[in-house]
Amino acid sequence: MVAHLNIHTSFDLLDSSLRIDALIDKAKKEGYRALAITDTNVLYGYPKFYDACIAAHIHPIFGMTIYLTDGLYTIETVVLAKNNQGLKSLYQLSSAIMMRNKEEVPIEWLKRYDEHLIIIFKEAELSHKQIIDAFEGKKELYLNHNSNNTLTGKRVWMQSARYLNEDDAETIPALHAIRDNTKLDLIHEKETHDEHFPNREELQTLNLSEDMITNTNEIEELCQAEIAYHQSLLPQFVTPNGETSKDYLWTILIHRLQEWELNDKTYFNRLKHEYKIITDMGFEDYFLIVSDLIHFAKTHEVMVGPGRGSSAGSLVSYLLGITTIDPLKYNLLFERFLNPERVTMPDIDIDFEDTRREKVIKYVQDKYGEHHVSGIVTFGHLLARAVARDVGRIMGFDETSLNEISKLIPHKLGITLEEAYQKPEFKAFVHRNHRNERWFEVSKKLEGLPRHTSTHAAGIIINDQPLFKFAPLTTGDTGLLTQWTMTEAERIGLLKIDFLGLRNLSIIHQIILQVKKDLNINIDIEAISYDDKKVFDLLSNGDTTGIFQLESDGVRSVLKRLQPEHFEDIVAVTSLYRPGPMEEIPTYITRRHNPNQVAYLHPDLEPILKNTYGVIIYQEQIMQIASQVAGFSYGEADILRRAMSKKNRAILESERQHFIDGAKNNGYGEEISKQIFDLILKFADYGFPRAHAVSYSKIAYIMSYFKVNYHNNI
Numbered sequence: 001m002v003a004h005l006n007i008h009t010s011f012d013l014l015d016s017s018l019r020i021d022a023l024i025d026k027a028k029k030e031g032y033r034a035l036a037i038t039d040t041n042v043l044y045g046y047p048k049f050y051d052a053c054i055a056a057h058i059h060p061i062f063g064m065t066i067y068l069t070d071g072l073y074t075i076e077t078v079v080l081a082k083n084n085q086g087l088k089s090l091y092q093l094s095s096a097i098m099m100r101n102k103e104e105v106p107i108e109w110l111k112r113y114d115e116h117l118i119i120i121f122k123e124a125e126l127s128h129k130q131i132i133d134a135f136e137g138k139k140e141l142y143l144n145h146n147s148n149n150t151l152t153g154k155r156v157w158m159q160s161a162r163y164l165n166e167d168d169a170e171t172i173p174a175l176h177a178i179r180d181n182t183k184l185d186l187i188h189e190k191e192t193h194d195e196h197f198p199n200r201e202e203l204q205t206l207n208l209s210e211d212m213i214t215n216t217n218e219i220e221e222l223c224q225a226e227i228a229y230h231q232s233l234l235p236q237f238v239t240p241n242g243e244t245s246k247d248y249l250w251t252i253l254i255h256r257l258q259e260w261e262l263n264d265k266t267y268f269n270r271l272k273h274e275y276k277i278i279t280d281m282g283f284e285d286y287f288l289i290v291s292d293l294i295h296f297a298k299t300h301e302v303m304v305g306p307g308r309g310s311s312a313g314s315l316v317s318y319l320l321g322i323t324t325i326d327p328l329k330y331n332l333l334f335e336r337f338l339n340p341e342r343v344t345m346p347d348i349d350i351d352f353e354d355t356r357r358e359k360v361i362k363y364v365q366d367k368y369g370e371h372h373v374s375g376i377v378t379f380g381h382l383l384a385r386a387v388a389r390d391v392g393r394i395m396g397f398d399e400t401s402l403n404e405i406s407k408l409i410p411h412k413l414g415i416t417l418e419e420a421y422q423k424p425e426f427k428a429f430v431h432r433n434h435r436n437e438r439w440f441e442v443s444k445k446l447e448g449l450p451r452h453t454s455t456h457a458a459g460i461i462i463n464d465q466p467l468f469k470f471a472p473l474t475t476g477d478t479g480l481l482t483q484w485t486m487t488e489a490e491r492i493g494l495l496k497i498d499f500l501g502l503r504n505l506s507i508i509h510q511i512i513l514q515v516k517k518d519l520n521i522n523i524d525i526e527a528i529s530y531d532d533k534k535v536f537d538l539l540s541n542g543d544t545t546g547i548f549q550l551e552s553d554g555v556r557s558v559l560k561r562l563q564p565e566h567f568e569d570i571v572a573v574t575s576l577y578r579p580g581p582m583e584e585i586p587t588y589i590t591r592r593h594n595p596n597q598v599a600y601l602h603p604d605l606e607p608i609l610k611n612t613y614g615v616i617i618y619q620e621q622i623m624q625i626a627s628q629v630a631g632f633s634y635g636e637a638d639i640l641r642r643a644m645s646k647k648n649r650a651i652l653e654s655e656r657q658h659f660i661d662g663a664k665n666n667g668y669g670e671e672i673s674k675q676i677f678d679l680i681l682k683f684a685d686y687g688f689p690r691a692h693a694v695s696y697s698k699i700a701y702i703m704s705y706f707k708v709n710y711h712n713n714i
Contacts, residue, residue: 003034003220006160011045014179016162017171024052030200034220036061043472047488061223069104076122086116087225091472098474156215162195177394184394231493235464237288245284256319291320303509305351307695310337341635354501371466374480376456385409391443458498504548534708539564570697575688616683618690630662644684
């Protein structure tokens with residue numbers, strides 16, 4: 001079976017309806033050995049294409065279609081990566097094209113990168129001879145099968161594929177009409193070229209010459225590029241005196257421990273434990289980079305949140321000023337944040353006041369340099385409501401019909417056209433006439449295809465080398481973007497940090513400035529009392545208008561019933577007031593007011609669950625129970641927690657036995673061990689990261705404190 005060397009996937013936005021999953025399924029069924037992805041100018045689909053090919057045991061070939069020009073004539077050209085250096089050449093070529101918004105590529109650009117590339121000219125004519133001759137002497141130079149016969153050169157069969165089957169031809173003019181905002185007549189408009197993905201029988205009818213088959217197979221053998229995942233691509237932090245990052249980090253941490261008079265042995269032992277894990281995993285530069293940008297923010301009038309996600313479980317984060325939450329004071333676990341038994345990149349997301357977030361991003365861009373910092377691409381898709389209106393518009397539906405379509409498709413997240421079709425009113429609209437039926441068929445074929453790019457709301461990629469060495473780049477409304485999504489960029493090993501804008505931090509900062517101006521009082525939010533009775537009276541009355549996380553009617557009702565008396569009550573409420581754990585709110589409140597109602601499956605659970613009156617609320621509690629009862633390391637306990645939340649039956653059964661065996665070795669009977677395992681399994685879905693809850697409850701408390709103490713200044 002010959003390789004297919006010219007596939008345009010749906011990531012060739014609004015120019016192909018070929019979905020990667022469907023393409024690979026058909027290719028596997030038809031016996032293809034190799035496929036080349038060749039979207040025009042962009043490499044958006046590479047990771048998904050590569051993963052799907054590898055899973056199907058199909059040889060993936062990385063390529064790109066460009067329009068090569070000598071300034072006079074232009075020729076459609078496919079370039080393929082021979083090796084990993086060729087793959088990097090494609091990253092750089094695509095980045096150059098997209099960053100400069102080029103529709104045609106000068107010969108000089110391609111010559112700059114062509115050493116590790118295969119070049120195939122499509123439909124070459126005599127007028128293109130000057131372009132072809134510019135690459136004279138290049139061994140890996142080919143013409144496709146329908147190039148002019150008078151031109152000399154090795155020939156390959158290379159017919160572009162833009163849709164899956166012959167009856168999908170109508171999708172291309174429909175996509176073009178959406179892209180160009182033009183009208184479409186599906187009765188008369190036909191594609192001039194057959195660009196479907198051929199099956200085995202169709203390929204056999206091509207009667208390819210031996211030379212073409214040989215040349216195609218030769219290209220397949222030459223192309224051996226692979227995407228390397230989980231590379232060590234963390235940028236190096238430049239230390240002040242040229243010392244190693246490890247030594248510099250340790251110096252800072254020990255100094256901070258002494259400066260803050262955290263002389264308890266518990267702190268020192270915890271610090272040594274975290275430091276060893278961080279440095280063994282090679283993440284010392286990561287912490288220094290994050291610490292540096294947060295230090296910039298805090299010294300340049302940008303309010304930073306106390307922490308977000310699981311990062312507040314780290315003493316190192318606390319000592320570096322990344323968070324303001326003492327993890328020992330709040331009984332937080334480092335392994336919930338960074339698990340040495342499950343090596344993944346750390347993930348420190350940072351909240352900045354929303355009006356000054358860009359100031360920190362500008363600092364990072366200036367510090368690391370052009371092409372070293374970028375945002376991340378996301379894709380908008382032709383979802384049910386959007387595609388139905390788009391196709392209706394290009395088919396000439398009037399505004400009344402378009403509005404009717406909108407009303408007939410519910411505003412339900414993830415609804416499909418097929419689901420909407422189950423409703424009698426929608427079905428009646430579809431079958432009202434032949435045009436509506438054609439509209440429905442075309443809409444279904446386009447549903448779910450990527451439509452346009454936009455920018456990830458928070459993610460920023462940072463490196464000490466130009467990013468186009470590791471991934472292709474493009475531009476968006478906010479500047480430079482990776483062509484690959486957040487998970488894809490992280491998977492190859494790039495450092496991603498979420499710079500989130502939080503309006504409540506802007507409000508807090510504004511109050512601090514206003515109080516200074518009006519009352520000449522400097523408020524240090526790290527020094528305020530967290531036992532202010534006025535705050536808890538405010539919360540108990542449900543007077544929480546304007547208070548972060550506590551504004552909704554439902555939360556107010558819970559606060560009134562609970563009558564909070566200490567900070568832990570706020571942490572519990574913000575964790576419990578979500579679908580699922582809400583069921584435990586009555587139990588929590590009853591036990592809070594009547595301690596006699598508190599019960600534990602086993603006395604050893606009391607130290608872990610005492611603060612929450614015997615109710616499991618936090619993910620960290622699940623980990624602590626696994627450690628206490630079954631002797632799990634916190635790393636193992638985190639793996640158990642993840643398995644429970646994902647409900648993977650095979651892993652769960654294995655972990656159940658692991659837990660019971662560990663508990664037996666710890667002196668617990670089998671029956672009570674099973675009961676405790678079932679208890680934590682029940683709460684695994686409910687469990688909320690305590691580190692995040694403490695961090696966000698701190699913001700809620702600060703706002704409440706301001707409200708009762710500086711109400712006139714708010």
